[in-house]
Amino acid sequence: MYYNGRLTSLSHGGGCGCKIAPGVLSSILKASPLRALPAALLAGNENNEDAAVYQINPNQAIVATTDFFMPIVDDPYEFGRIAATNAISDIYAMGAQPLFALALLGMPINVLPLDVIQKITAGGESVCADAGIVIAGGHSIDSVEPIYGLVVIGLVDPKHLKRNNGARVGDSIILSKPLGVGILSAALKKERLSDAGYREMIALTTQLNKPGLALSRLDGVHAMTDVTGFGLAGHLLELARGAGLRAALNWSAVPIVDEAMTLAQGDIYTGASTRNWAAYGNEVTLSNQPGIWQQHLLTDPQTSGGLLISCAPELEAEVLAILRADGFSRAAVIGRFEPGSGMAVS
Numbered sequence: 001m002y003y004n005g006r007l008t009s010l011s012h013g014g015g016c017g018c019k020i021a022p023g024v025l026s027s028i029l030k031a032s033p034l035r036a037l038p039a040a041l042l043a044g045n046e047n048n049e050d051a052a053v054y055q056i057n058p059n060q061a062i063v064a065t066t067d068f069f070m071p072i073v074d075d076p077y078e079f080g081r082i083a084a085t086n087a088i089s090d091i092y093a094m095g096a097q098p099l100f101a102l103a104l105l106g107m108p109i110n111v112l113p114l115d116v117i118q119k120i121t122a123g124g125e126s127v128c129a130d131a132g133i134v135i136a137g138g139h140s141i142d143s144v145e146p147i148y149g150l151v152v153i154g155l156v157d158p159k160h161l162k163r164n165n166g167a168r169v170g171d172s173i174i175l176s177k178p179l180g181v182g183i184l185s186a187a188l189k190k191e192r193l194s195d196a197g198y199r200e201m202i203a204l205t206t207q208l209n210k211p212g213l214a215l216s217r218l219d220g221v222h223a224m225t226d227v228t229g230f231g232l233a234g235h236l237l238e239l240a241r242g243a244g245l246r247a248a249l250n251w252s253a254v255p256i257v258d259e260a261m262t263l264a265q266g267d268i269y270t271g272a273s274t275r276n277w278a279a280y281g282n283e284v285t286l287s288n289q290p291g292i293w294q295q296h297l298l299t300d301p302q303t304s305g306g307l308l309i310s311c312a313p314e315l316e317a318e319v320l321a322i323l324r325a326d327g328f329s330r331a332a333v334i335g336r337f338e339p340g341s342g343m344a345v346s
Contacts (some may be wrong), residue, residue, distance in 0.1 A: 068149020079125025095216025177306025180260025
């Protein structure tokens with residue numbers, strides 16, 4: 001193996017597309033022994049929460065998450081920024097304030113120049129600075145493929161904690177970022193992504209989900225998560241399953257990166273998209289027989305994707321205003337929760 005200047009050439013996958021397929025992950029977790037959980041553990045493995053939450057007193061709970069992956073872009077500094085943003089955003093998705101981070105670094109030391117590795121870690125540090133936290137330590141190994149990410153610790157008042165199982169009948173579904181990052185990354189690897197598409201991809205994947213903190217203070221926000229490796233459909237199904245409801249998705253309202261839509265129509269997509277559909281496609285009802293490209297967008301793995309919010313209908317305008325004030329200009333209402341199960345796309 002040698003380094004040709006392209007980080008993505010050193011890995012078999014990239015970004016959140018590296019995630020183990022949902023069906024395989026479910027089988028792995030089923031094999032884990034069940035143990036009595038302490039009452040202080042407010043969120044754990046159940047329903048694929050974004051982070052673990054442990055209450056330490058009536059007004060404070062520790063929030064802990066970790067995320068790491070292989071390069072989604074070739075620029076080492078941007079890779080570091082994307083990986084750090086992705087990890088920190090899980091804390092915001094729980095309605096928590098990040099406190100500090102630990103770095104996770106696995107690099108092919110005899111392949112990558114040290115200055116390249118330094119640029120990766122510098123990119124991660126820059127995002128932590130934007131979030132107002134420091135990288136207080138970490139762990140590193142010599143690995144075959146380059147891997148970078150963070151463990152992030154946060155703090156939340158339990159009464160403001162937003163889980164992914166609290167959606168209610170009639171709730172509006174709001175998405176803060178447009179879909180398509182996975183498809184853009186696939187096009188980048190095939191050298192078919194435009195310069196403008198690359199810039200948009202970087203802008204989306206390095207935008208922290210900070211509004212999650214303000215949204216957590218709203219009683220009418222009933223559930224929240226972020227869209228990552230399992231795609232919009234996968235994470236929306238998590239909200240639906242957690243609440244015992246059906247997610248009714250309005251396809252025409254879903255914000256999508258323009259170039260990603262064109263690429264999807266040109267049969268550019270990720271392998272993770274196909275694996276995602278195989279895992280949960282039986283829970284999705286598609287009306288009007290949409291094209292396969294639409295299916296690829298529904299299941300497209302989003303690295304550092306947007307917030308997915310379930311809120312009372314009367315809060316739509318306030319939630320959208322909070323998101324747009326923080327730079328999420330394409331945030332949109334994309335559906336409703338209704339009685340039933342699964343997901344219906346119309």
